[in-house]
Amino acid sequence: MRVLCVAEKNSISKNVSQILSKNSYQMENTQNKYIKNYKFTFNFPRWGGDCEVTMTAAAGHITKKEIPSSNGWNNSPTISVFDCSLETIYTDNDGAEKIANNIQSLARNADMLMIWTDCDREGEFIGWEIVKYAQRGNPRFNLDTAFRAKFSHLEPNHIRQAAINPIKLDKLAIDAVDVRSELDLRTGVAFTRILTKGLQDTIRRLNSRNDGNKNDKSIISYGPCQFPTLGFVVDRHLRIKNFKAESFWYIDLKVKKGHSKYNFTWDRGRLFDRLYVVSLYQDCILQNSSTVTVKELFTKPKSKYAPLPLTTVELQKDCSKYFKISAKDSLNIAENLYTKGLISYPRTETDSFPRNMDFKHLISQQRESSEWGEYANSLLNDPTKFRIPRRGKHDDEAHPPIHPVTFQSNLVGKEKTIYEYVVRRFLAACSLDATGSMTNMTVQWGDEIFKANGLVVLERNYLEVYKWDHWDSTKNTVPNANIGEKLSIVSAVVNSGETSPPQPLTETELIALMDVNGIGTDATIADHIEKIITREYITKEKKKDGRSYKETLHPTILGYSLSVGFSQLGLDNISLTKPFLRGDMEKDLNGICNGTKQKGQVLENTLKVYKEAFKVTERKMPILIKAYKDSWNYTHNDN
DNA sequence: GCAAGGTC
Numbered sequence: 001m002r003v004l005c006v007a008e009k010n011s012i013s014k015n016v017s018q019i020l021s022k023n024s025y026q027m028e029n030t031q032n033k034y035i036k037n038y039k040f041t042f043n044f045p046r047w048g049g050d051c052e053v054t055m056t057a058a059a060g061h062i063t064k065k066e067i068p069s070s071n072g073w074n075n076s077p078t079i080s081v082f083d084c085s086l087e088t089i090y091t092d093n094d095g096a097e098k099i100a101n102n103i104q105s106l107a108r109n110a111d112m113l114m115i116w117t118d119c120d121r122e123g124e125f126i127g128w129e130i131v132k133y134a135q136r137g138n139p140r141f142n143l144d145t146a147f148r149a150k151f152s153h154l155e156p157n158h159i160r161q162a163a164i165n166p167i168k169l170d171k172l173a174i175d176a177v178d179v180r181s182e183l184d185l186r187t188g189v190a191f192t193r194i195l196t197k198g199l200q201d202t203i204r205r206l207n208s209r210n211d212g213n214k215n216d217k218s219i220i221s222y223g224p225c226q227f228p229t230l231g232f233v234v235d236r237h238l239r240i241k242n243f244k245a246e247s248f249w250y251i252d253l254k255v256k257k258g259h260s261k262y263n264f265t266w267d268r269g270r271l272f273d274r275l276y277v278v279s280l281y282q283d284c285i286l287q288n289s290s291t292v293t294v295k296e297l298f299t300k301p302k303s304k305y306a307p308l309p310l311t312t313v314e315l316q317k318d319c320s321k322y323f324k325i326s327a328k329d330s331l332n333i334a335e336n337l338y339t340k341g342l343i344s345y346p347r348t349e350t351d352s353f354p355r356n357m358d359f360k361h362l363i364s365q366q367r368e369s370s371e372w373g374e375y376a377n378s379l380l381n382d383p384t385k386f387r388i389p390r391r392g393k394h395d396d397e398a399h400p401p402i403h404p405v406t407f408q409s410n411l412v413g414k415e416k417t418i419y420e421y422v423v424r425r426f427l428a429a430c431s432l433d434a435t436g437s438m439t440n441m442t443v444q445w446g447d448e449i450f451k452a453n454g455l456v457v458l459e460r461n462y463l464e465v466y467k468w469d470h471w472d473s474t475k476n477t478v479p480n481a482n483i484g485e486k487l488s489i490v491s492a493v494v495n496s497g498e499t500s501p502p503q504p505l506t507e508t509e510l511i512a513l514m515d516v517n518g519i520g521t522d523a524t525i526a527d528h529i530e531k532i533i534t535r536e537y538i539t540k541e542k543k544k545d546g547r548s549y550k551e552t553l554h555p556t557i558l559g560y561s562l563s564v565g566f567s568q569l570g571l572d573n574i575s576l577t578k579p580f581l582r583g584d585m586e587k588d589l590n591g592i593c594n595g596t597k598q599k600g601q602v603l604e605n606t607l608k609v610y611k612e613a614f615k616v617t618e619r620k621m622p623i624l625i626k627a628y629k630d631s632w633n634y635t636h637n638d639n
Numbered sequence: 640g641c642a643a644g645g646t647c
Contacts, residue, residue, distance in 0.1 A: 009646055034647055060645030073640070081641090091645080122644055181643070188642030196640075223642050335646095524643065 001047040004110035005055040005149075006103060006130045008117040010035050011339040012154075013057035016116060019159045020053065031098035034059055037106065045164060047112060054106055061122075062096045062129045063088050065185050078193045079618075082186050082611045100133045107137030114147040114166055118345070119399065121593070125177035127169045143169055152399040153344040175599040176592040182603060183585065184224060187610045191222030194614065195562075198621040199628060203558065206632050220558070221535055224582050225520045225528045227562075230537045232513045234555045234563035236505040243501035249277040250497075251284075253450050254490040255292055255443070257479035261490055264292075264443060264450035270497070281494050284446030291486040292450070296442035297478075302455065304434040304471045306462035308351045308392045309401030310425050312522035313515040315346065315418075320508045322468050323417055324551070327511055327526035333418050334402070342408050343422050347522040348399035351392025357400070359388065359430055365407040366423055375465045379430060385461070389429035401429075424465050431462035434471055441478040443487065454478045504552035507540075518586045537562065557631045565627030569620050571613050 007013040014036065017025050021040030028037045038055040070076065071084045090096035107113065113134050117123035127148060134141040147166035151159055196219045203220075248270035254261055271277050308314075312331070319330035334346035353359075363386075366376040379386045389401075403426045404419070411419050436457040443450050454477020463469055481487060510529060514520055520528045532538050537559030542549050555563065585606060591597030617624075 011647095058645090059647070062645095064642095064644085067641080118645090126645070177644080184642045184644080186642090190641085192641040219640055221641065225643065521644075523645075527643085 001044070001051040001112060002110050003042075003044065003047070003051045003053045003112045003114060004103075004106050004134065005053060005114045005116050006134070007055070007057040008123055008126050009059055010057045012116060012118075013038060013055050015154050015339070015341065016159055016163075017053075017055045019154070019156045020055075020163055030056070030102045032059070032095045032102065035099055035102065037102070042163065051112075054110070055116075056102060056106060058099050058103070058117075058126055058130060059096070061091050061126055062100055062133065064091050065089075065181055067185065067189050073193060078190055078197070079611070079614060081190045081193075082607055082614070086182065086185070103130055103133040104137035107134035107141060110134075110138060110141075112147065113138075113141045113145070114149055114163075115169060116149045116151070118347075119150055119152055120347070120396065121173045121177055121589075124170045124173035128174045131169070143171060153405060154338075154341050155405055170593075172593050172595055176589040179592060179599055179603050180585070180589055183606055183610075186607065188221070188223050190610070190614050191617070192219060194618055194621075195220040195222055195624075198618075199624060202625050202628055206629070218536060220562070221531075223528075223531070224585070225524070226532050226535070226537075227566075228517065228519045228582055229510070229514060229528045230532050230555070230559050231563055232510055233505055233532075233538045233553045234560055236502060236553075237555050237560065238564075239502050240504065245498045245501070246272055247274070247496055247498055248272050249274045249494055251277065251281055251448065251450075251492065252495045253292070253443075253445065253492050255479065255487040256490050257481055257487055260479065262452055262476060262479050264452045267442075267449035267451055274494075274496070277494055280448060281492075284448055284492070287446040289489070291488055292443040292445040294441060294481050294483050294485045294487065295444045295449070296440070297481070297483050299437050299439045302436045302438040304436070304463070304469070306387075306390065306431050306433050307425060307428050307466065307469070309353055309389050309429050310403070310422065311349055311351050311392075311394065311401060312347050313349075313511060313525070314351075315402060315422070316526065317508045317511050318421065318468070319418060320506070320511065322421070323414070325414060325417070327507060328530055329414065330418060331523065331526055333414050334422075337415060337419055337422070340408070342404065342406055342419060344401075344403050344405055345399045346402050348402060349394050349396040349522065350399055350401055351394045353389055353391075353400055353403075359386070362403060362405075363427065363430060366404065366427065368407045369409065369423075371420070372424060372427060372465055376427060379427065385432060386430055387432055424467065428462040428466035428469075431465065432459070434461050434463045435459045436471070436473070439478050441481075445489070445492065452478045504541075504554060506550065506552055510553060518583050532559065557635055558628065561627040561631040562624070564631070565624040566617075568623050568627065569616055571616055 007016060017038035017040060020042045025038045025040035030037055035057055040053050041050050042053050043049055044051050065086045066089045067081050067084065068087045071080050115127040115130055117127045131141060131143060131146045146169060148169050149162040149166050151162035199220055250270045251266045253264040255264065315334060316327040316330050319325040320327060337343045338346050360380060363376050363379050367373045402422055404423045408419065434457065436455050438453055438455050440451065440453045455474045457471060457473045463471060479487060511525055514525050533540060536556050538553050538555050540551055540553055542551055588597055588602040592599055592602060
């Protein structure tokens with residue numbers, strides 16, 4: 001039997017070939033320089049034993065949808081792109097056609113077709129594209145006859161199991177991706193054209209008078225991910241801009257016991273009425289100007305949880321925060337570590353490990369490390385130190401949380417940094433929570449209550465290996481005193497302060513917002529942030545923050561006025577800069593996947609909503625133009 | 640000249 005295997009990318013095809021052939025394969029070049037054909041034999045019991053296998057790959061999607069040139073910028077009304085027929089063309093990534101031809105010709109000489117694309121929604125669709133081209137070479141191949149290997153990492157046993165226990169492609173997932181791509185294309189093109197046509201002249205005119213050709217040639221794009229991303233940055237900007245500082249007052253109390261002084265916090269916190277605070281204070285002074293009385297004293301256990309298993313978004317947030325590695329870089333680097341076989345697939349939303357996971361095996365590999373090997377050893381040797389990681393609430397049913405697969409010690413630079421982070425995070429997840437004890441004391445002065453507390457860390461546990469989490473015993477704890485005891489007042493004064501404005505958005509926060517609101521995927525969140533920077537909707541600015549620096553995100557005139565302008569269009573509670581629409585679409589797509597929604601119905605309903613919004617936008621373009629002019633004038637007159 | 644999703 002001759003079996004054709006096709007992966008989503010060459011790196012997988014290469015690794016799977018090495019595993020299944022036990023490194024005994026022949027490699028042939030193809031027309032596409034990135035894609036090789038690997039030939040070897042493998043024993044498929046269901047096909048009677050040793051089979052001749054050819055394994056090749058695509059490079060992501062082979063085709064994409066396109067608006068036909070008959071509906072071009074200048075030869076058709078823009079609104080026609082909502083209804084026109086679409087073309088399917090090759091993606092232009094270095095010879096998708098060559099990849100399609102390679103699959104087609106290999107299929108001619110194959111009896112069986114097995115799809116090895118990634119186990120996610122897009123992977124199902126790419127699998128379908130592969131089946132289509134295989135069918136051109138061999139009409140017996142279709143969705144019902146093609147097999148699909150289900151695998152989520154490159155551990156050899158896992159791959160062999162996937163090979164001998166194949167399943168079928170998921171037709172509903174294929175439908176969902178088809179709907180998504182059509183909606184993204186039609187709405188993206190429609191709004192990009194109307195915005196560019198409507199605003200370009202105004203922007204060009206205003207800016208050529210001043211700072212040359214800024215924005216002059218740029219198109220003004222709309223994307224169902226770009227706009228909500230911009231919206232988050234503008235929202236924060238507006239909250240800062242509209243912030244009004246308020247004065248507050250509070251009573252500040254210091255007491256002493258022996259030679260030590262202790263700060264207590266007023267139970268009422270901060271109040272915005274100065275006279276009221278002063279009158280409460282005077283009441284206390286009149287009742288007793290020298291001592292306070294201990295009312296409550298108790299100690300209770302406190303713990304700091306070990307981290308959850310690692311998802312892509314958490315990895316990107318932490319790398320941005322701890323190492324100043326941008327979301328895009330950290331994903332690329334993690335992808336490299338994955339193709340080297342060092343960590344599991346780095347694009348995952350799952351934060352709980354499979355029940356049958358062999359943690360001890362993974363931990364034991366890390367004993368080799370000179371840096372964390374000793375810790376790994378302690379987890380294995382002392383059964384009371386190891387625990388099965390906590391289970392989060394997310395599961396993409398495709399990939400386990402990111403974890404180390406094999407040990408490697410000769411990495412350098414950012415690869416070393418991120419590998420170390422993944423390993424330590426994994427070991428931490430397999431460790432006990434840190435424990436401590438918290439002592440709380442309540443004292444009464446006059447009729448007012450004040451509190452102090454002190455933390456003593458007892459067992460550091462996971463903190464020993466997860467060096468980025470900090471949790472320490474507090475320096476000033478509570479006085480050693482008993483209930484009923486009187487303590488001397490060192491000072492008691494009314495202090496005042498002002499509320500402070502929110503801080504500009506950081507990339508870490510933006511990633512979190514996009515994740516929570518379902519904007520983009522693990523793989524594309526970073527791209528959307530980059531795109532709205534190159535479209536000049538936002539800028540990234542570096543500011544000193546103590547010894548290091550902090551990067552924050554700010555809207556430009558254009559980004560600001562687009563966001564604000566759209567909110568003035570009165571689009572019946574649907575704002576294109578808010579994430580609701582994308583979230584609704586994501587729910588619809590999941591509905592298609594689990595069979596509760598029809599593909600055609602979702603397409604029709606969603607296009608109707610966007611088309612209405614488009615008509616309003618077209619009619620009210622003067623509002624968007626005015627928003628830009630106002631913002632431009634405001635900024636230039638200000639400086 | 641347009642999207643978002645893959646990947647090199």
